[in-house]
Amino acid sequence: MAPKKVIAVVGATGAQGGGLVRAILNDKTGEFAARAITRDPGSPKARDLAALGAEVVAANVDDPESLKRAFTGAHGAFCVTFFWDHFSAEKEIAEARNMAAAAKAAGVRHVIWSTLEDTRRWVPLDDNRMPTLHGKYKVPHFDGKGEANQIFLDLGLPVTLLNTSFYWDNFIYFGAGPKPGPDGVLALTFPMGDKRLPGIAAEDIGKCALGIFRAGKEYVGQSVGIAGEHLTGAQLAAKLTRALGREVRYSDVPPEVYRKFGFPGADDMGNMFQFKRDFEQDFVGARSIEVSRRLNPELQTFDTWLAANARRIPIEGA
Numbered sequence: 546m547a548p549k550k551v552i553a554v555v556g557a558t559g560a561q562g563g564g565l566v567r568a569i570l571n572d573k574t575g576e577f578a579a580r581a582i583t584r585d586p587g588s589p590k591a592r593d594l595a596a597l598g599a600e601v602v603a604a605n606v607d608d609p610e611s612l613k614r615a616f617t618g619a620h621g622a623f624c625v626t627f628f629w630d631h632f633s634a635e636k637e638i639a640e641a642r643n644m645a646a647a648a649k650a651a652g653v654r655h656v657i658w659s660t661l662e663d664t665r666r667w668v669p670l671d672d673n674r675m676p677t678l679h680g681k682y683k684v685p686h687f688d689g690k691g692e693a694n695q696i697f698l699d700l701g702l703p704v705t706l707l708n709t710s711f712y713w714d715n716f717i718y719f720g721a722g723p724k725p726g727p728d729g730v731l732a733l734t735f736p737m738g739d740k741r742l743p744g745i746a747a748e749d750i751g752k753c754a755l756g757i758f759r760a761g762k763e764y765v766g767q768s769v770g771i772a773g774e775h776l777t778g779a780q781l782a783a784k785l786t787r788a789l790g791r792e793v794r795y796s797d798v799p800p801e802v803y804r805k806f807g808f809p810g811a812d813d814m815g816n817m818f819q820f821k822r823d824f825e826q827d828f829v830g831a832r833s834i835e836v837s838r839r840l841n842p843e844l845q846t847f848d849t850w851l852a853a854n855a856r857r858i859p860i861e862g863a
């Protein structure tokens with residue numbers, strides 16, 4: 546039997562990378578082996594991955610030499626950055642450069658770069674529909690990733706640009722779930738009007754990435770967008786209502802109100818929702834559910850995700 550081809554996975558103890566490591570390990574007869582990259586191989590999450598059968602190696606995306614060691618001998622590399630750990634698009638770009646250089650040095654055969662749109666292609670800095678943030682971005686946590694696409698392309702890497710979607714898991718972990726309004730009724734609040742928000746179960750991102758590695762050359766040099774469903778705020782609220790057994794209303798607020806909500810990154814998130822609202826056709830059009838399901842036949846709908854996760858959504862006062 547041919548030896549398994551190693552996929553080196555950045556962010557292996559997190560949402561995207563963790564989904565990929567688990568997808569590889571669950572595919573017992575598959576062609577790939579998982580190399581889980583973490584800053585701390587001794588952490589409980591890293592030990593769990595080792596117990597499941599992953600090779601666990603230490604590297605830091607800020608340390609180019611550690612990345613080169615971690616990518617050496619790998620067939621594939623899954624590259625992701627962690628905007629919400631530091632709120633810096635510049636840092637993400639520098640980290641993407643480190644990962645791309647390491648993939649090049651190691652001669653990796655297939656790289657997946659987990660990215661998002663550079664929204665400045667649609668909303669130039671002099672477009673005042675939304676404020677410019679951090680001096681040169683409209684949606685910093687999108688724009689840095691989108692700008693970094695070119696780094697992978699310029700190095701001539703065999704790369705697939707993977708455009709991800711809003712995780713429904715944000716309703717559990719990111720404080721984005723329904724909250725009681727002044728009348729006590731739960732409200733799901735974001736500024737998208739009646740436009741559709743592409744969403745996905747975070748675990749499905751890694752499963753789709755495995756589908757891309759499996760398809761080999763088919764997606765090299767391509768952009769692939771993934772989503773589980775494209776749902777409006779009203780549709781999300783109706784499904785939440787059924788799953789929670791308690792009324793949830795969609796509350797559409799103007800982006801300028803959302804930007805001032807005061808939590809860290811509210812301005813970035815407000816601009817992001819406005820971008821998705823104003824360019825719905827392009828944003829939704831770039832994320833095919835059919836392609837996502839072909840890559841990952843287990844792709845969850847929002848109802849499937851809710852059936853497993855609704856009880857984990859924290860509800861104030863419940």
Ligand SMILES: NC(=O)c1ccc[n+]([C@@H]2O[C@H](COP(=O)([O-])OP(=O)(O)OC[C@H]3O[C@@H](n4cnc5c(N)ncnc54)[C@H](OP(=O)(O)O)[C@@H]3O)[C@@H](O)[C@H]2O)c1
Binds near residue numbers: 561591604630
């Ligand atoms: N939330 C959403 O809806 C959404 C949607 C689309 C895209 N995104 C993007 O997804 C990205 C985050 O991915 P995620 O959700 O998979 O992250 P995550 O769950 O927060 O996990 C990140 C993992 O990466 C590792 N890590 C952090 N800093 C590192 C470093 N300097 N070097 C090496 N590893 C490091 C950590 O593992 P160790 O501690 O084990 O090292 C951590 O477990 C963000 O850039 C965000 O913009 C989010």
